[in-house]
Amino acid sequence: MKFGIGQPVRRAEDDRLVRGRGRYVSDIVLPGQAVAALRRSDVAHGRLRAVAADAARAMPGVLAVYTHADIAGRLVPLGNEFPMDPPPAPVTVPHLADTHVRFVGQPIAFVVAETREAAEAAAEAIEVEIEELPAVVDPLAALAPGAPELHPEAPGNLAYDWHHGDAAEVAAIFAGAAHVVQAGVTNQRVAVAPMEPRAIAVAYDPAGAEGQGRWEAWVGCQGAHGMRGRMAVSLGVAPERIRVRVPDVGGGFGMKLMTHPEYALAALAAKDLGRPVAWVADRSESFLSDAQGRDMRGRVEGAFDAAGRILALRMDTVSGLGAQYSSVGVAVHTVFSAVLLGGMYRVPRIHARVRGAFLNTTPTDAYRGAGRPETIHATERLMDAAARALGLDRAEIRRRNLVTPAMLPHTTDGGFTFDSLDTHAVLDRALAAADWAGFEARRAAEAETHALGIGITYYMERTGGGPVETARVEVTPEGGARIWVGTQSNGQGHATAWAQILHEETGLPFERIALMEGDSDALPAGGGTGGSRSAKMASRVILLAAGEIREKGRALAAEHLEAAPSDIEFDAAASAFRIAGTDRSVSLAALAAEAGGIEGAGAVDGRASTFPNGCHIAEIAIERATGRAALRRYTVVDDFGRLINPEIVAGQVHGGVVQGIGQVLMEAARWDPETGQPLTGSFMDYAMPRAADLPRFAVEFLEVPARTNPLGVKGCGEAGAVGGISATASAVADALAAAGAAPETVEPPYTAETLWRALNRRA
Known part of the structure; x- marks a missing residue:
């Protein structure tokens, strides 16, 4: 099929986007919308002695100024969201700094005004008294004796000391190996820098959610349901009291999945003020406050036999977590990646030790690859070092160690089956x-x-990423189709790829298949986009929804053609049902017009990678x-x-x-x-x-x-x-x-x- 699976169809969304017709959060202006700005710390580490906001509150156009005293007990503090075993140090921090500041860019006050200019002027007018303390910005230095300590709950700045594998067994293999090779590896800290900065526009309806009050938020994020859940945790409410809508998103790379303090602060202000509140980061704020990536360094070692085949690998690394936990930052260099040490090579045994360090910098979290680039970099650096040490061509040593089709299924020492x-x-x-x-x-x-x-x-x-995904597909009376799915495009071409799948399954015209904006009210659940999960998960639920549409269409066709359902077959190329062995047929579009539309739904729950x-x-x-x-x-x-x-x-x-x-x-x-x-x-x-x-x-x-x-x-x-x-x-x-x-x-x-x-x- 010309627009079906496997075809290099040009992206359907590109014409609209390159002509400036995209619709991003900053394009959404709600009736009566106010604008927020933040006073951020310009000190990396210190005791917060005083925050004087009265002058700012009195400035023209200012509607509200929030400091920690104004939100205490109203927002749940930020902390680790990943259930790691053993649990990391129990560090939490408030949405606005209370007794200490721990990185340049940490929010101290949240200002809401009639205009952005008024909000920014008021934020600058807030007087802050900070007693500066020594800072540490290097992960290795942060774990060294005598380093400035950020959190009493994490002595020595150690967030976790995580291990995988049997260290003694691996050490014994090394002791008997013909060759032992080691290599250092550095994956330095990087900024995410998507084209579109983070943003939210949020309104509050006190009569919504059966009189308990309900928020409706437009957020540039990587999944409506995930963001709804994270906002609900911060606000201390049931997820059903929040509706998250996601328009076009200009890049995410993992960072826009994560909890950041501005979202709940804007929601709280919208409730208090009784009017919508918007916040859009500028680029300087993005560099200071967006969760960043990588920041891992350490050493990897390999035990090889005389022929250059791997017997065991071990790795010891330190991760810079920044001043506080970001959503799943503790998992990035541990559960998400260290267990993949050795990659696609045949490695009988691995041992990995990963330590996480708090330091006076922006927090880190998953960034395109979420730890896999770091661990594969370590593995491949070692393979190069081994080739040099053993006198082998670098391609040849890889060939000798790669898992081959004859070995499948192959289960790694990290527990994954190829x-x-x-x-x-x-x-x-x-x-x-x-x-x-x-x-x-x-x-x-x-x-x-x-x-x-x-x-x-x-x-x-x-x-793979997360088990749950859902989709809903409607064949419209006009003969087109609309797709709602719990993944979220940040520029990956979902509107095109998902339409190709549905076109392949139903034959409906590719150009008349539309992907709808992300909306947590449109579906019961959704896993969002992260971990390169979208194609695998979205394809499954769209196939299920298309199958339900075909079955409903078969029943309608049987009635229309006055035949038994068992005699009806579907021709996807013609997008039509016909009585088997005859030329009597009716199109899917015609049946949808007669029925006022045909809907199908799909849901999956599974973790297969x-x-x-x-x-x-x-x-x-x-x-x-x-x-x-x-x-x-x-x-x-x-x-x-x-x-x-x-x-x-x-x-x-x-x-x-x-x-x-x-x-x-x-x-x-x-x-x-x-x-x-x-x-x-x-x-x-x-x-x-x-x-x-x-x-x-x-x-x-x-x-x-x-x-x-x-x-x-x-x-x-x-x-x-x-x-x-x-x-x-x-x-x-x-x-x-x-x-x-x-x-x-x-x-x-x-x-x-x-x-x-x-x-x-x-x-």
Whole structure:
């Protein structure tokens, strides 16, 4: 089918968005809407002695000013939301600072006024007295004896000390191994920086929810039901008392799933004032207050036999959590990722230790890949080190250790079962496409002016995310269709992909299938978008809804055609029912017109994961005179199972790879180590990759369908970042090593200055 599954259909939503016809939270102006601004801490760590807000309250246009005293007992403090075993330190913080401030950007007061200008002026007029305390911004330093302590509930700034695997058993394997190799790994702190900043517009109806009062909120987030649940927790009310609606969303990357204090503060103000309240972050606030990503460093070790096969792996890392818990931040480097140590290699035993540190910086949480890029980076850095130590080609050592189809099903020591893969086929296609064999000639040809390097990664992803998903599909009397589903597009092309699935199943015209905005009232539940779960979960529930529509249509067709239902067959290509063996038929659209519409629904509850995997090969040239690094080639071969839309999938790969490249070559969120003041508070100081920094990507797909869902799809949204970091870092390390430098002494991001110094201090 021209617009069915597997076709590279152009995104249906793009024309509207590129013409400026998108509808974002900042475009929504509710009747009587007031505007909020925040007074944030400009001190990284200190005792909050006084907050003087009377002058601000008296300023023109100001409707309300909230400090901690005004919200105490009215909002549930912010804390960890993930049920980790053993539980992390019991640290909670209020929505507005009470006795202490712990990072620059922490909210101290919430101002509501008639206009944004009035709210911002009043926020600036609030006088704050803070007794400054010593700050710590480095995770390793935060855990060192004598470091400034942030929370009495977390002595020594230790949030958790989490382990997976049998340390003694792994140590015994290491003791008997032919080769033991180790490597350091750094995944520095990065800012999320979506195109659209965080925002909320919220109204309160005192007569709603059966007289208890009800909020209606428009939020730029990654799922209406998840945001409803998080707001309900903060407000201390039942979720049914909140309706969350989600219009267009300009990027999320995990951060827009999370609890942030501004949402509940705006809802509380809307209730108190009896009028809608809107808050839209500016870019400076985003750098200060949006949950950030990565911030993991440590060491990984491998035990190998004489032939270079892995016997066991172990990893010891420290994670910078920031000044307080973000929603599921404790899980990112533990449950979400450390159990994947070893990736898609055959690893009999693993042991991982992860410690979480509080420090005077913005909190961290899941960011595109949610820990998998970090752990795969550690794994692949070790594989490169092992290849050098054992004298093996870097592709060959991977080939010897990859799980192959003959080993399936294969259960890892982390407890995950691989059901579908063809790793050697993927690896061979990538090596050929990248001309791996011809690289040394290319390196020699430019040796005088450039240090060339080539990096290789075999990554794997675990996708799935949360068990529950629902959908509702209506075939309209006009012959079109509307889809409501609990996932949420943040730019991934859902309106196109979901329409392709429904078109394949019903034959309804692709251009007349509409994806409706996210709305927690439209469906009983929804899992949102995160963990690359959407294609797997949405496809399942849309298939179920389409199946119900076909069954209802069969019954209607039997009555219309005066035949037994068992004699009716459905022709999806014609979108029509006919009596088997005859030419008597009626279209689905005609039946919907007669019936006033036909609805179907679908719901699933299951946690089965999928395991996308692939090979990335990056080729980089570092100019010896300046240290400037330029990617010359970037090759990807991915196994995402069955592809719904190859063009959209390629776009997702491109975006993820660019975020990985950005992290390796230029991005880093930094703070002054003495004062805790942010040094990268705008795009003037925080570098982001641009088109001119990138080569053309060569992307191919090998479709090995998953066996855990009806379409055989595997998630693709985060995979580019998982492979992009380690492949690019591998290429830089290879270039430095070949030039006689010591790559293990160089910390990312690998800026021109960093690389120039590394090349010029070599022996």
